[in-house]
Each structure stands twice: as C-alpha cells, then as structure tokens.
Amino acid sequence: MYAYDTYDHAMVNARVAEFRDQVDRRMKGELTEEEFRPLRLMNGLYLQLHAYMLRVAIPYGTLSAGQMRKLAHVARKYDKGYGHFTTRQNIQYNWPKLSETPDILQELSDVEMHAIQTSGNCIRNVTTDQFAGAAADEVADPRPYAELIRQWSTFHPEFSFLPRKFKIAITGAAEDRAAVKWHDIGLVLKQNEAGEVGFEVLAGGGMGRTPVIAKSMREFLPISDMLSYLEAMLRVYNEQGRRDNKYKARIKILVDAMGIDEYRRQVDAEWEKIRHVPIDVPEEEVARIKAFFAPPPLPVLADAATEVDELENANFVFKAWLANNTGAHKVPGHAHVTISLKPHGGIPGDATDEQMDLVADLADAYSQSEIRVSHEQNLILPHVAKSDLPALWSKLDEAGLGTPNAGLLTDIIACPGLDYCSLANTRSIPIAQTITERFDDIKRLMDIGPLKIKISGCINSCGHHHAGHIGILGVDRRGEENYQLLLGGSGAEDASKAAILGPGFNEAGIVDAVEKVVAVYLGEREDDETFLSAYRRLGPDVFKEAVYGTD
Amino acid sequence: MAKKITGPQLILANRLDDGRAVFLTATGTWSNAAADAAVADNEAELDTLMTVAQAADLANFVVSVTPVAADTSNGVTAPAHIKFAMQARGPSVRADLGYQVSPNWEQ
Numbered sequence: 001m002y003a004y005d006t007y008d009h010a011m012v013n014a015r016v017a018e019f020r021d022q023v024d025r026r027m028k029g030e031l032t033e034e035e036f037r038p039l040r041l042m043n044g045l046y047l048q049l050h051a052y053m054l055r056v057a058i059p060y061g062t063l064s065a066g067q068m069r070k071l072a073h074v075a076r077k078y079d080k081g082y083g084h085f086t087t088r089q090n091i092q093y094n095w096p097k098l099s100e101t102p103d104i105l106q107e108l109s110d111v112e113m114h115a116i117q118t119s120g121n122c123i124r125n126v127t128t129d130q131f132a133g134a135a136a137d138e139v140a141d142p143r144p145y146a147e148l149i150r151q152w153s154t155f156h157p158e159f160s161f162l163p164r165k166f167k168i169a170i171t172g173a174a175e176d177r178a179a180v181k182w183h184d185i186g187l188v189l190k191q192n193e194a195g196e197v198g199f200e201v202l203a204g205g206g207m208g209r210t211p212v213i214a215k216s217m218r219e220f221l222p223i224s225d226m227l228s229y230l231e232a233m234l235r236v237y238n239e240q241g242r243r244d245n246k247y248k249a250r251i252k253i254l255v256d257a258m259g260i261d262e263y264r265r266q267v268d269a270e271w272e273k274i275r276h277v278p279i280d281v282p283e284e285e286v287a288r289i290k291a292f293f294a295p296p297p298l299p300v301l302a303d304a305a306t307e308v309d310e311l312e313n314a315n316f317v318f319k320a321w322l323a324n325n326t327g328a329h330k331v332p333g334h335a336h337v338t339i340s341l342k343p344h345g346g347i348p349g350d351a352t353d354e355q356m357d358l359v360a361d362l363a364d365a366y367s368q369s370e371i372r373v374s375h376e377q378n379l380i381l382p383h384v385a386k387s388d389l390p391a392l393w394s395k396l397d398e399a400g401l402g403t404p405n406a407g408l409l410t411d412i413i414a415c416p417g418l419d420y421c422s423l424a425n426t427r428s429i430p431i432a433q434t435i436t437e438r439f440d441d442i443k444r445l446m447d448i449g450p451l452k453i454k455i456s457g458c459i460n461s462c463g464h465h466h467a468g469h470i471g472i473l474g475v476d477r478r479g480e481e482n483y484q485l486l487l488g489g490s491g492a493e494d495a496s497k498a499a500i501l502g503p504g505f506n507e508a509g510i511v512d513a514v515e516k517v518v519a520v521y522l523g524e525r526e527d528d529e530t531f532l533s534a535y536r537r538l539g540p541d542v543f544k545e546a547v548y549g550t551d
Numbered sequence: 552m553a554k555k556i557t558g559p560q561l562i563l564a565n566r567l568d569d570g571r572a573v574f575l576t577a578t579g580t581w582s583n584a585a586a587d588a589a590v591a592d593n594e595a596e597l598d599t600l601m602t603v604a605q606a607a608d609l610a611n612f613v614v615s616v617t618p619v620a621a622d623t624s625n626g627v628t629a630p631a632h633i634k635f636a637m638q639a640r641g642p643s644v645r646a647d648l649g650y651q652v653s654p655n656w657e658q
Contacts, residue, residue, distance in 0.1 A: 027568070029611040047615065049638045050650070051570035080648050095649070097569045347644055418634060419642035425634075429644050479632055 001062050001370065002147050002292045004112045011155075012109045015116060019043045020102035027099060044115025045101055048422050054093045054101060055118040056108060060128040060146040060170075061089030061373040065360040068371050070111040072356035078104050083356065085341060085349040087413055087464055088167075089127050089373045090118060094420055116154065121162045123153035123234070127169045129177045130374035133293060134336045134382035136328035140189045140197050142172040144290040145226060148281065152227050159234050163241035164249035166234070167206075170199075179375060179491035181205050181214045182467055184251045185233060190220065198222045203233060203263065204255030205495075207461035212252040213495045215260040217267070223286070228279040232271035236263065296368040296383055301333025305387040318393055320442050321404035326389065333386055337367070339379040339396060340403040340411065344436040347429050348414040349377035358399050366392050376413055376452075378406065409451040409518070410436040413464050417457030417474065418481075424457035426474025426481035427507075431455055434511045439518075448518060451531045452491070467491035469532045470517060471498040472510060483510035487517065487543060488535045501540055502548050513547045520546045560597050561588035561621040561628060562604045563635055564613035571650075572638040573613060579603045581613060584654040585629045585639035590621050 004012070019039070026036040040046075044055040056071070063071075071091055075083045078100050079093045086092055096104060108114055117124055126146040133141040149168060153159065159166070169180040170187040180186030186202035199221045205214025221229055237251045240258075255263050312319045326335040339359060341349050351359070359379055363371045366388045367381035374380060384392060396402040405411050412435060415421065417428030432455055439445060454468030458475075465471030471486035482504040489498030505513055518531075520543050525534045535543070562575035573581040574588035582588065591597035597618055604616045622631040630636045637643070641651035650656045 027611065033608075033614045047565055047570050049634070050572055050641060080645075082645075095569075099568055418637050419644050422634075427637075427643060433644070476633075481633060 001064060001143075002059070002289070008112070009109075012112075012114050012116070013106075015043070015114065016102060016105045016109050019105060023098060023102055038120075040098075040101075041119040042116070043101070043105065044118035045096075045098070046119065046422075048094070048420050049418075050420065051095045052098055052101070053420065054096045054104060054115060055086070056091050056093070056113060056115050057118050057125045058090050058113075058373050059150050060126055060132070060143055061130055061375075062132075062143060063371040063373065064111075065363040065369040065371065067111045067113055068356050068360040068363065070107060070113070072353040072360065074104055074107060075356065076353040082350050082352045084347075084416065085351065085373050085377050085379070087375045087377060087415075087462060088118075088125055089130075089375055090125055091373070092416070094416075120160075121164050121166075122160050123149075123156065123162075123166045123168065126150055126153075127167070127178055127183075127375055129171045129173055130338075130372045130376075130378075130380045131177065131327065131336050131382060132172060132372075133295065134329050134334075135173055136330050137175055138172040138189070138330075139174075139191055140172045141293055141295075142170040142187075142189055143293045144286070145187070145189075145199075145223070146170050147289050147292070148227065148286070149230065152230070152279075159238060162234070162238055163243045164246060166237075166251070168230075174493065176491075176493040176495075177374075179464070179467060179495075181493075181495035182207055182464070182491055183214060185230065186214050187226075192220050196222070199226065201229065201233075204252045204260065206250050206252040207464060207466050208250065209247060209459045209461075210250075210252065211461070211466040211497050212256060213497065214252075215255065217260070217264055224280055224283070225275065227281065228275045228277075229267075229271055231274060231279050232267045235270050235274075236266045240266075295330070296370070298331040298334055298368075298383055298385075300331060301385055301387070303332050303386070305333075305389070307387055307390045311390040311393075317397070317402070317404055317442065318390065320446060321393055321402060322389065323446070324404050324408060325406040326384075329383065331383075335384050335386055335389065337381040337384050337389070337392065338374070338406040339381065339401050340405055341378050341401075342405055342411050342436065343400055343403050344405075344410055344440045345433050346400075346436070348412050348432050351379070355399055355401060358395070358401070362392060362395060376411060378411070404442055405445060407450050407452075408445040409439050409448050409453060410445060412436065412453045412455060413468075414455040415457050415463035417455075417463075421457065421462075423460055424474070425459075425476040426457045426483065428455040428457040428463055428472075428474060431472060431474075431483065431507065431510060434507070435514055438511055438515060448522065449530055451518070453514070454489070464491060465489070466498055467495070468498055469535070470514060472514075473500075475504060477504065481507060483507070485510060485513050485517070485547065487540060488532070490532060499540060501544055516546045517543050556591070556594060556597060556618075558631075559621040559623055560591045560600075560618045561585070561630065562600050562616060563588075563619050563630065563638060564604060564608070564616045567611055567614050574639070575600055575604050575607075581607065582654075583650065585636075586627050588621065588628050590623060590628055591618075
C-alpha cells in the first residue's frame with residue numbers, strides 16, 4: 001500500500017500543529033464558535049447530539065495491520081472503546097473530547113492517517129471496491145488511480161470550496177461493489193478493443209433528497225488523461241454549480257439542469273484548454289504509485305484444501321461462512337474474506353478496540369498485514385490462503401466476528417441515526433437490530449439469498465436507502481419516528497432507485513412490513529430468482545397488497 | 552426579546568470541551584440532567600434564561616445554546632421533541648456505557 005514520503009509527513013504534521021493551535025485558541029476564547037466551526041470541520045470534527053464526532057479518512061478503504069492497531073488504540077484511549085466503520089469506508093469516533101483531538105490526530109499522523117477533507121465542500125475520500133487488488137474478476141487494481149486522485153485532490157486550492165461536497169468512486173471490476181453510479185463521479189476501469197485499459201466516466205449521481213443515477217460522460221478515457229479530465233469536470237461544476245441553495249448544489253442538479261450532453265460539451269471545451277498543461281502525471285510517476293500496490297508475493301496453491309473440506313462437512317456455520325463471506329481471489333488457492341460487522345442484534349459497522357486489535361493480528365498472520373473496509377460497513381482480509389480459512393474462522397467466531405451473513409438480509413447498512421447524529425429524524429440502528437433478531441436463522445437467510453437492506457434516519461441518505469433492495473427511510477411525523485418502506489433499489493452495476501411502497505410505519509410496524517415483503521418474495525419467486533429480480537418482474541402491487549391489505 | 556413561544560421551554564446546549572448535552576438550571580448552572588432544567592413559561596422568562604445561557608456561551612463553557620419545547624406533564628422536566636429528548640437520555644443503544652447508564656456516568 002501507499003507509504004508517505006517526507007512531503008506527505010510534513011504536510012500532515014503541519015496540519016496537526018495548526019489545528020492544535022486553533023483548538024487551544026478556541027478553548028481560551030480567542031476564537032468564537034462561529035470562527036472555529038469551519039476550522040474543526042476541515043479536520044473532520046463535528047459536534048453531534050451528545051458529543052463531538054471525529055471522522056478519520058481511510059483512503060479507498062485500505063488499512064495496514066499497524067494502522068488498525070492505532071485505530072483500536074484511539075478507541076481505547078480517547079473514546080469509549082469502539083469505533084464505527086462507515087459507508088464512506090472511513091471510521092468515526094463518537095465521543096472524543098475537543099481538547100484531546102489534536103493528540104488523536106498526532107497519533108494518527110504517526111501511522112500515516114488523518115481526518116483532512118472528511119468534511120466540508122471539497123473532494124472527499126475516494127472510495128473503491130473493497131476487494132481491489134484481490135478479486136479474480138477485476139480488469140485492473142483501481143487503488144493506484146484512487147491514490148493519484150487523492151494526491152491531486154488533497155488541498156487542491158481551486159476545489160477546496162466547491163458548491164457542495166464531492167464524492168468520487170472507482171472500481172476495477174465489472175461487478176460494481178463500490179456503487180459508482182451513485183457518486184458525483186464514477187470511474188469504471190475497462191479494456192477497449194485494442195486491449196488498452198482506461199475508464200468509463202460517469203457523472204451526476206448521488207443520493208440525498210434527490211436521488212439520481214450517474215450518466216455516462218465518456219465510454220473510454222485513457223488513463224493518461226484521468227487527472228486533466230477530472231480537473232475539467234470539477235472546474236465546470238465549481239463555476240456553474242448552484243451556491244444559493246445547498247439542497248440544489250450537488251453536481252447531480254447541475255447535470256440534470258443542463259443535460260449530460262451540454263455538461264459534456266462544456267467539460268470537453270474546458271479540457272481542450274488544459275489537457276496539455278502538466279496536470280496529468282508522467283508515466284514514471286504512475287509506475288511509482290503502482291509499485292506501492294504491487295500484488296503481494298502469494299504462492300500459487302492447490303485450490304482444494306483438506307482442512308476446509310473436513311470442517312465444511314462437520315460444521316454448518318463454517319460452511320455458510322465459506323459460502324457467504326469468502327470469494328474468489330486472483331491467485332489460485334487463496335480467497336478474500338469478509339469479516340461481518342453485522343452480528344445479529346448488534347450495531348452495523350461498530351467494532352470494539354479488542355476486535356480491531358484482533359483483526360490486525362489476523363491480518364498479520366493470514367493476509368499480508370492488509371485490511372480493507374467496505375462501503376457496506378464490513379472489514380475484509382484480502383489475501384488469505386484457503387488452507388488457513390478454518391483457523392481464521394475459528395478465531396473470528398470466538399470474538400463475535402464470524403457471523404456468516406455477508407450479502408444476506410442481515411448484512412444491513414444503517415446510518416448512525418438519531419442515536420448519535422444531529423441531522424437525523426429517527427433512529428436507524430435499533431431497526432437494524434430488530435430486523436437481524438427477527439431473521440436470526442442462517443438457514444432461513446440462505447434460503448432467502450442475496451438481499452440488501454439499507455436504512456437511513458433522514459433524507460440525507462447516509463444509509464443508502466435509495467439503493468436498497470429494501471430501503472428504509474426514517475422521517476419525523478409530527479414529532480414521532482416514522483419509517484417509510486422502499487423497494488427495488490440497487491447500488492450495483494444494474495443501479496436503480498428504490499420506490500416508496502406506501503404510507504410509513506412505526507418502529508415495530510416497519511419490521512413486520514419487511515417480513516411480509518420477504519414472505520411475498522419467497523412465495524412468488526421462480527427457480528433461483530433473487531429478491532431484486534423477482535421485484536423487477538412482479539412490480540410493487542403484490543408487495544403492496546401483502547403489506548397494506550387490499551382496502 | 553425572545554420569539555413568541557407556545558408552551559414551556561428549557562435551554563439546551565453542548566459543553567465546549569466534550570460536547571456533552573447540558574441543561575440550564577434556575578440557579579444559572581448547567582446540569583447533565585434534563586430534570587434539573589429551568590422552565591420558562593413565557594417570553595420574558597425565556598429572555599432571562601437566554602441571557603444567562605448566552606453569557607455561558609461567551610465564557611466558552613457551552614456552545615449551541617438552543618431553547619426547546621419542554622414536557623412537564625409527568626412532573627419531571629424533559630425536552631418534548633424526540634431529538635432533544637434523545638440528547639437528554641443518551642443513545643438508545645450501547646446501554647452498557649455513556650450517559651445512557653446515568654446522567655452522571657462520567658463522574
């Protein structure tokens with residue numbers, strides 16, 4: 001993975017020193033809250049309902065074991081012994097003290113981490129496929145390009161005060177595990193007919209109160225043009241995006257208003273002006289960055305492992321975990337492993353300091369010291385020998401990290417909701433907890449098959465409800481928590497917007513409604529049809545009838 | 552002059568250093584417990600409370616001073632709206648830690 005050079009270290013350390021001074025001045029009263037607020041937000045520090053919240057960037061979701069140990073240490077020393085992994089592949093701490101935040105940031109800087117650009121109207125952490133560099137189905141590893149975008153976008157003077165926040169996602173596989181079509185810009189690595197690798201470029205996607213699926217800007221952009229083309233896209237948005245209304249300030253609104261063809265025309269005109277000035281990096285620099293992401297030296301091993309077969313035959317939970325939580329690796333005899341942070345009855349995305357330490361130890365022992373965070377709020381060990389899977393699973397299971405539900409109904413995305421977030425209208429976590437308790441039977445879950453439930457506690461859609469096969473949106477109905485049910489969304493390559501089924505429910509009612517929807521699917525499905533396919537074939541009426549009755 | 556109010560109000564803020572939700576009491580101190588909150592029944596009383604609260608803001612003890620509707624119907628003062636009630640109670644999850652356990656959990 002990428003390692004800081006002296007310039008990176010100096011830049012991040014200088015930022016920590018600057019923020020330490022700003023916090024000191026705030027505590028002394030030399031800065032008012034109005035003056036200090038934008039400064040703390042630039043360092044990822046929010047004030048939530050009960051405490052400050054610090055959002056720490058995990059660039060494209062890639063972590064070393066040493067970095068994970070530091071995250072555990074921060075949770076233990078400065079917080080309440082846990083952290084929350086987010087849909088942006090970051091981690092949030094819910095209880096840091098303002099006066100201790102500079103110390104936290106210094107500790108993070110020591111392991112090449114920071115909280116810069118995790119808030120504010122700037123280019124945020126670039127997200128990607130959690131299996132990047134490991135997945136058997138990828139065209140190319142997207143992380144070197146994500147790192148190039150990170151370096152280009154960090155402290156970019158022109159793009160530090162955009163009309164609104166800006167999110168870029170990149171995937172190297174045809175199966176979209178990074179929800180690229182739901183981002184301001186989505187990049188999909190592809191091969192053209194000449195066998196060259198480049199990007200399909202998508203623009204104008206986003207969730208929030210106006211869900212929009214990104215549209216294609218270019219079928220194929222050569223890699224060598226990536227940064228200048230992004231610069232042109234951002235420049236047109238920065239100049240023309242609305243600044244008079246924050247709800248209409250995202251690029252999706254601009255692209256919708258002017259049309260994708262006009263946006264493309266303006267971007268191309270801008271690009272013509274700048275593409276020959278040195279924005280794109282030379283091939284040597286691309287090669288230098290790529291070298292940080294060179295595949296680990298994994299030996300080619302036999303694909304079958306006796307240890308795995310024996311435990312698979314003897315233990316149904318391991319068998320389920322193998323089926324759901326492991327996937328095909330580029331190198332024969334290996335797998336990538338999803339560590340579920342969705343124990344039934346637990347809080348989606350939360351991990352204790354002890355669990356984080358354990359994951360770091362297991363990464364050292366079994367996965368080339370590498371860890372990933374997925375936008376679905378799980379952790380990944382990307383490079384595990386298949387023969388190690390039984391030992392790994394056993395250690396995970398003992399620590400409450402062996403839930404075999406990746407990709408199944410209880411692998412729920414949920415935002416922090418009103419339990420923590422000052423923007424939320426309703427709680428999200430308790431709904432996820434109740435659903436996972438209701439469906440606490442792995443055989444039943446496997447019979448239901450792939451089903452993504454995504455829960456947001458307000459219209460800002462941090463819980464990705466628009467992209468849920470089943471989406472749940474919390475709304476404030478005259479001071480009471482009310483939950484709307486949406487069906488038919490997808491965050492994958494077949495992206496679609498979920499549609500509201502009907503009137504909302506209270507906390508108990510929404511869980512009953514989910515169960516009724518699942519029952520309709522089980523009754524109506526044909527052969528191996530997934531929930532999403534069945535919904536697309538059947539349409540909403542049969543589900544509506546089951547949930548609301550025929551009246 | 553405070554804006555017109557339609558019912559009893561209390562003053563909620565966050566402590567500057569740790570962000571803890573705190574409530575202005577009748578003696579001008581800040582309590583962790585909503586039950587200790589002073590309640591304003593009219594605009595003049597709310598004005599008086601806001602003057603005290605804003606002084607604490609200027610003294611860098613609290614931030615985000617907000618008057619919110621109070622519910623006194625059970626004989627115990629609490630914020631009426633669920634969002635502010637949640638601030639008084641702490642998260643409804645992780646009942647093993649934080650001021651979900653008790654308003655004075657930290658002490």
